[in-house]
Amino acid sequence: MDNKHLSVNNLIDFNQLSAEDWNMLCSLAGDIYKSPGDYADACRGKLMGTLFYEPSTRTQLSFQAAMLRLGGQVIGFSDPARSSVSKGESLADTIRIVSGYCDVVVTRTAFEGSALAASLYSGCPVINAGDGGHLHPTQTLTDLFTIHNLKGEPSGMSIGMCGDLLNGRTVHSLAGALSRYHGNTVYLISTPELRIPLWCQKMLVSGGNRVIETDDLEECLPILDVLYMTRIQKERFSSEEEYRRQAHVFRLDSDKLSSAKKDLIIMHPLPKVDEITPDVDNDRRAVYFYQARLGMFIRMALILKLTEKPYVPSPAKKAFSGTHRCKNPKCVVASEPYLPPMYRNERDETYCAYCDHRIG
Amino acid sequence: MDNKHLSVNNLIDFNQLSAEDWNMLCSLAGDIYKSPGDYADACRGKLMGTLFYEPSTRTQLSFQAAMLRLGGQVIGFSDPARSSVSKGESLADTIRIVSGYCDVVVTRTAFEGSALAASLYSGCPVINAGDGGHLHPTQTLTDLFTIHNLKGEPSGMSIGMCGDLLNGRTVHSLAGALSRYHGNTVYLISTPELRIPLWCQKMLVSGGNRVIETDDLEECLPILDVLYMTRIQKERFSSEEEYRRQAHVFRLDSDKLSSAKKDLIIMHPLPKVDEITPDVDNDRRAVYFYQARLGMFIRMALILKLTEKPYVPSPAKKAFSGTHRCKNPKCVVASEPYLPPMYRNERDETYCAYCDHRIG
């Protein structure tokens, strides 16, 4: 175990992490993977609270397994119907109470920006395990760690991202993470309707990567070193017919795979449904279950680093002067009205610091 | 750790505890608070069962955190809809089975007297974590420990209790606990409709305290050393209008607080809703989150003391001779008909030993 600390006290957004933070986590996770026994008591006596206002069994199990394998313990809830949690009680109050019992708190909520909101009132580190459709930084940690682990640092690689690139939170986050690297070619494989947002493209390019948009998975496959598959949801299409026609094009099966490189890796944030046929599961290039397993190790590294240093609370930043107010109905300020308005300015625009929506 | 044992095998009712019991718990909890590391293995190898027939997330998390921080482990359920638990099976059978796995059992149920009923069949200590609207002794432990911890033994203090004093279970229990002390002045601050029951007043006075009833929070505030706030539920009022008028009077805000003593402590059993405005949370006198945290430590002391001595089962006491039968529809005997009728006599009256309702 090295003696350096992370530069952050919470993990709300992957972009908070410095390059040094990321290297530290990545290297620690690799070490835990190799020698789990050395870390079996690393969090002995520490307690994690998992506050899952939305059910997300896989993510919750991964966090629980991570903490327990460090010798720590877990309390929490996971049931949205368990109304007694939030019955009239503010998120701030729940966080203040539970963080009083715990050494680290993991939150999953339906509202965007709620992890940041939680961190304003917490007495211990907060990890964002998903705040609505906004951020899911430990999935990005998992994805990037998998690439590092199997292919090394992304540089000069051909990376395909396939499926619903418009709505896929994990794709956007991974694009953001990849913008830290350069010299890669990123193939964005989707229908015209489900293209990646412009700001994601810009991020990739600004980092020094080439971006190619396409709607032909088969054509790309032979070139790729990494293929990141995502789910296409039926609801996104104009008709059932249209869905069936398109879904077929973006479905990965053994046939299509026959033309791919021998050392391709096929990733997926899971759960998968129809976009990968079961025969692919047995292909050695399909690493998504291994990826899920690596997610436990990178979470172990994160929990360990966040709980090993004294916690410094993050006070609310001064609000941007002005009369702006975030109008995003899914923003946490809509459900928790006592929150101090917090903004940031970027290239003459004002954004809500909670949900990153533009204001004004 | 001292070597004395509690005089009780279960904690069903705060009033079971002798003065010596209370001092032992209070002093042990203080010691755990100061040196938690000394107790990190105190319950190693022991198992707690949390049988929550009613959801009560905060209480359950507090108990779980307490046991885990003692190095013990926890099993249990928390879902009233999880009907498989009680599907046809009697409370007695469930307790007999689960206590066969565990070293201590914590119960939360909708029926009054069910913790006492459970203790008749349990093979290990039973802790009452709330039996309907009847008792909630670990909340009282928490409240009293908070006062002791921050203000010392209650003597010569001015203590305000504000809100719905008629229906507030925690208020009644705290009044009972305070009756062990004397020389205090207790201000009962509520509307005429929500006044404290006469038997609570009598208890306070019999202990040697002065009681003053009032409906003016603002007038009292400058005098108080302790202010115990509780929730006022809208349903208790004749109309929405009446509620809004009254709620305003009993709402604590920074304005009202400006006249209070510098060393006042503001307590609340939580969750709070509207009765305290969010600006008060940042006032140093608002100790309710700290109070919730102390609740974990007093529960640690309780669990530790109850599990460190050999368990002696509590056989059902002989029933009071006569043909009386408890008619309280919320009494546990209504839902568990096999229970032996148990009564106690007090000043020529007969009371159900389960739910404390008068019989006959």
Added chain:
Amino acid sequence: MDNKHLSVNNLIDFNQLSAEDWNMLCSLAGDIYKSPGDYADACRGKLMGTLFYEPSTRTQLSFQAAMLRLGGQVIGFSDPARSSVSKGESLADTIRIVSGYCDVVVTRTAFEGSALAASLYSGCPVINAGDGGHLHPTQTLTDLFTIHNLKGEPSGMSIGMCGDLLNGRTVHSLAGALSRYHGNTVYLISTPELRIPLWCQKMLVSGGNRVIETDDLEECLPILDVLYMTRIQKERFSSEEEYRRQAHVFRLDSDKLSSAKKDLIIMHPLPKVDEITPDVDNDRRAVYFYQARLGMFIRMALILKLTEKPYVPSPAKKAFSGTHRCKNPKCVVASEPYLPPMYRNERDETYCAYCDHRIG
């Protein structure tokens, strides 16, 4: 702890266990019961996943208690409504992900054969905690261990099984287990409608036991060394009236018990409802709560033996050549269509290897 390993990698079906396996488990469970402290760290650092697609609180608590008392840890889910688990995700995928976090996985599902199906994809041992109405091998371990523990090896005993012998999964399994012993007389006590299936009778006889069918519990009672009671469900009868008449005959009460042997043991898989009156609970011969407690110890032995050796995955067996396909609507192949068809031949008949239904 002895150094021998079980001959199996999973526990799907009690009949998989060799006589040596059973002796090993039985003897280990007895040793744990006597000296639990010696095993308090036997699974330290190991993690159990409890995947309960159907709620079964008692079974789940028993497994959890078993693993925690071995010093291991537990993650899992227990809520059928928690649809996020199975939302579109195949059983195979869920098992692959969760077994990537865990050292042993316990499954409870509504579909017959799903534990076998799970074992085809798991990266760690699978324990069947009930697959629909099909198998529940750890209940059988519990029952047999109880008889061993209290009466010794079943030989020359009079064993009564009473209640719904037609539908009772635990009765069928116990009959199968008893077929390994000989020289016993088994009294099958039920109404004509609820008689034990012929194949169960045949198993008992083939092992070298005598079988006597009867509908008279009272007449049998004085002879019995072991009485295994089961629940009679109202729905099985032609009318409410018929149910009430019959239920009375097969209800065990203190009166009937007065003629029984002093060293009879009365067993029940629990939960019980009306088939045993509460007064019997206090009879020393009623051992069903003790039986539930022993269930924890035999599960401890099972978990310990399955996790102490390297796991060898079980590949799907070659399918029986032919065009057969299992038509049992409750078979796991009906809900998980990607599963490879697996059959076995027995005396010129073909059976589905998942659900044991005859095919063709």
